[in-house]
Amino acid sequence: MKTFLLLIGLILVLEGLPYVAAPEAMRNWLIKLSECEANHLRLVGLLAMAVGFFICFAVQKT
Secondary structure (H helix, E strand, O other): OHHHHHHHHHHHHHHHHHHHHOHHHHHHHHHHHHOOOHHHHHHHHHHHHHHHHHHHHHHHHO
C-alpha cells in the first residue's frame, strides 16, 4: 500500500510539473488538444496505456 501511495504522489508531481514550468505553453497545448477528434485522443490514450502496461510488465519480470 505504501508503494501504491508513493506512486500516486509521483504521478501527481509529474502531472503538475508542466503547469508550474510553462503555464502559457500548457494553455496553448490544451487549446490544441481540445480541437482534436475524440477517436484520435482515444487512440493516443490507448497507446499510452499499452506502453505503461508493457513497462510495468517488463519491470515486474526482471
